[in-house]
Amino acid sequence: MSAQPEEFLNHIQGEWVRSRAGRTFANTNPHDARETVGLFQASGSADAEAAVAAASAARGRIVVCRTRAIVSRQNRLHFQTIS
DSSP: OOOOEEEEEEEEEEEEEEOTTTOOEEEEEESSSSSEEEEOOOHHHHHHHHHHHHHHHTTTOOOOOOOSSSHHHHHHHOOOOOO
């Protein structure tokens, strides 16, 4: 029995969410098509519109000055990985 592939979610408005349609697609290893790399969200226009709306709303709240040193900017940003 093979392990269930990992499902990757969309990151919209600070939340990890499934596509609105609830569908996924399998991404396979190009070297070995028998291996599924993961399941990715089959996002549609509603998901894209939600992401754009969230980014537009956040634009006024998030300020990272281009004149700051890269380390200073890096410390202000937050990146999350899913394991």
